[in-house]
Amino acid sequence: MNAFIRSFASEWLKRKRSLAAWLVVCGAFFTPAIIFTAKLIRHGHLAAESAQPTYWQHLWKSAWESMAIFLLPLGVILATSLITQLEYKNNSWKLLHTTPQRYSVIFGAKLAVVLVMMGQFLLLFNVGIYLAGVLPGLLLGVPYPAAPIPYAAFLSDDGRYLVACLPIVALQYLISLRFRNFLVPVGGGLALWILSVAVLSWQYGYLIPYTYCSFTFLQGQPRFAQPVALLPWAVGYFLLFTGAAYGLYVQQREKG
Amino acid sequence: MQAPYVLETQQLSYRFGDGTAILQDLDLRVPAGSIYGFLGPNGAGKTTTLRLVLGLLRVQQGQVQLFGQPFAPHRLAALRRIGALIEAPSLYGHLTAIENLQVLQMVYQCPAARIGQVLSTVGLAGTGTKPAGRFSLGMKQRLGIAMALLHQPELLILDEPTNGLDPNGMLEMRELLRTLNQQHGTTILISSHLLAELEKMVSHVGVIHRGRLLFQGTLAELQQQRPGNARLWLTTSDAAKTMSLLQARGLDAQRHEAACSVPLLAPAAVADLVRTLVREQVDVYEIRPSQPDLEAIFMDMVTA
Numbered sequence A: 001m002n003a004f005i006r007s008f009a010s011e012w013l014k015r016k017r018s019l020a021a022w023l024v025v026c027g028a029f030f031t032p033a034i035i036f037t038a039k040l041i042r043h044g045h046l047a048a049e050s051a052q053p054t055y056w057q058h059l060w061k062s063a064w065e066s067m068a069i070f071l072l073p074l075g076v077i078l079a080t081s082l083i084t085q086l087e088y089k090n091n092s093w094k095l096l097h098t099t100p101q102r103y104s105v106i107f108g109a110k111l112a113v114v115l116v117m118m119g120q121f122l123l124l125f126n127v128g129i130y131l132a133g134v135l136p137g138l139l140l141g142v143p144y145p146a147a148p149i150p151y152a153a154f155l156s157d158d159g160r161y162l163v164a165c166l167p168i169v170a171l172q173y174l175i176s177l178r179f180r181n182f183l184v185p186v187g188g189g190l191a192l193w194i195l196s197v198a199v200l201s202w203q204y205g206y207l208i209p210y211t212y213c214s215f216t217f218l219q220g221q222p223r224f225a226q227p228v229a230l231l232p233w234a235v236g237y238f239l240l241f242t243g244a245a246y247g248l249y250v251q252q253r254e255k256g
Numbered sequence B: 001m002q003a004p005y006v007l008e009t010q011q012l013s014y015r016f017g018d019g020t021a022i023l024q025d026l027d028l029r030v031p032a033g034s035i036y037g038f039l040g041p042n043g044a045g046k047t048t049t050l051r052l053v054l055g056l057l058r059v060q061q062g063q064v065q066l067f068g069q070p071f072a073p074h075r076l077a078a079l080r081r082i083g084a085l086i087e088a089p090s091l092y093g094h095l096t097a098i099e100n101l102q103v104l105q106m107v108y109q110c111p112a113a114r115i116g117q118v119l120s121t122v123g124l125a126g127t128g129t130k131p132a133g134r135f136s137l138g139m140k141q142r143l144g145i146a147m148a149l150l151h152q153p154e155l156l157i158l159d160e161p162t163n164g165l166d167p168n169g170m171l172e173m174r175e176l177l178r179t180l181n182q183q184h185g186t187t188i189l190i191s192s193h194l195l196a197e198l199e200k201m202v203s204h205v206g207v208i209h210r211g212r213l214l215f216q217g218t219l220a221e222l223q224q225q226r227p228g229n230a231r232l233w234l235t236t237s238d239a240a241k242t243m244s245l246l247q248a249r250g251l252d253a254q255r256h257e258a259a260c261s262v263p264l265l266a267p268a269a270v271a272d273l274v275r276t277l278v279r280e281q282v283d284v285y286e287i288r289p290s291q292p293d294l295e296a297i298f299m300d301m302v303t304a
Ligand SMILES: Nc1ncnc2c1ncn2[C@@H]1O[C@H](COP(=O)(O)OP(=O)(O)OP(=O)(O)O)[C@@H](O)[C@H]1O
Pocket: B016, B017, B018, B022, B040, B041, B042, B043, B044, B045, B046, B047, B048, B049, B193
C-alpha cells in the first residue's frame, strides 16, 4: 500500500504543468464560461430566470448537455492518452521500469492518476457551474437565485457520470499503453466515440462502451431508453478492460 | 557477504522479432568493485545486453545474476541497488531538474537532501525553473547521471554516458566515476564504442562484437593480447637513409614522417642496428618500443 502511495505521488508530480493537467482545468471551465457569456449577453432575462424554482436544474442540464455527449468523452480520451504519452514522449519507460516497483503498482498508480484527474475535473466543473450561475447576477445587480441548490441530486449525477466514463478510461488506457504513437489511441478513441453517437437511438446501444456518458444524460427520454441498467454495465466493461490492459502491459516483451 | 561478481550472465542469447540473433552465448562477469568497460562498435549489442540485464527485455535464453542472485525472482531487490542510464537520458521535459529528481526520490524514499547533493555533483546546481526539455544535450546527460546516482546505488550501469559531453565534461565524468568507485566502492559498468575514452579509467574490459564477447579480462590482460603488434620506433637524423639501411637488412620497415618503425627485435639485433647506423653517420636520437596501442588491439579484434 505504501509503495502504491509513493508511486502515485511520483506519478502525480509528473503530471504537473503537463498538457493533461491543463486539459482538466480548461475543459472544466469551458462550458461554464460559455454559459456565463450567454447570460451576460441575454441579461434582460436574468432576473426572471433567477426567480424560478428550477433555476439550478436548468443550469445543470444546459451545462451537462455538451459535456456529457461531447466534451467529457473526448476529454477522457485525450487525457488518458496524454498521461501514458508522458512516458513515450520523454522516452522514460526505461527509467520507470528500472525503478524498484512492481508492474502492478506502476500500472495502478498511473490509472489512479487518470481517475483522480477525473474527480478533479468534476469538482472544477461543478465550481464552474456555480460561478456561471451566480456571477452574472452579481455583476449586473440581479438578486441571488431564489431556489436552493439541490446538492444531493447534483452529487449523485456527478457520481453517475464518473462511473459512466470508466469504460472509456480503461479502454483508452489499454490502447495508449500499447502504442507509442499518440495518434493510435486518439484516433481509435475518436472512432469509437463517433460510433457511440451513431448508435444512441439503437436499442443495443449499451453494447458500445463509449455510450454511457450520453445515455446518462439522455436518461428519461423514451427514445433513448436502454433495456439494461447502465452503471453495472459500465463497471463491468471497466473491470474487463482494466484486466485486459494489465495483462497486455505485463506481457509486453520490450519494457523500454 | 559479497558475491565475487556483482553482475554475471550465463549463455545470454537474444533475438528480436525478426529472428536474427543479436546476442550469442554472452558470459559477462563484472567483478565487485571494478570499473568495467563494455566495448563494442555500433550495433554490437551493448545496449541490448544492458536492457536484458535490467529486465527491460525479457530474457529468452541464458541467465542473468545480479549480486549473486538470479535476477527475475529478485527483480525489485536488485533494482534498488542499481542506478542506470541507458542510451539517451529519460527526463520529463516539462519538469525542472529538481522535480525530475523528486519523481525518483519519492519512489526510492531517499532523503530530500540527496537532490541538492547529486545536482552539485554533476554541476547542475543552478538551473532553477528551467524545464529539462530546454537543457542542452550535455546538461541532459548530466541530469541523467544525477538521476542514476540519486539513491546511492552499489552498481552503476551507464550506456555511453559521455554522449554529448564537452571535453571538460568528459574529464569531470571520469573523475566522478573514479571517486565513486574508490570512495564508495561503487561497481561501474560503462559501455562505449571508444576504448580511448575508457582506458584511463577502467579496471576490466569486455569487448563485444556482433553479439559475441571477443575478450574479457583486466586492462593489463588486454594489453598483453597480441604483442605481435608492437614495433620498435627509431628517430634519427636521416629518416630516408635509415629506411634504406633497415630494408637492406630485410626488415619490414615503415616510414612515419621523421621516424621509422620495424617489428620488435632481439636486444643483440638492436645493438647491431645502432652500430650500423652510427657507422653510416646517422645520428640516433631515440629508439623505443611502441606502447601497445589499445585502440589498435580493439580495432584489430573487431575487424578480424
Ligand atoms: N527493438 C529492436 N528491434 C529489432 N532490432 C533491434 C532492436 N533494437 C536493437 N536492434 C538491433 O540489435 C543490434 C544491436 O543493437 P544495440 O542497440 O544493442 O547496439 P549497441 O552496441 O548499443 O550500438 P551503439 O553503439 O550504436 O549504441 C543492432 O543490429 C540493432 O539493429
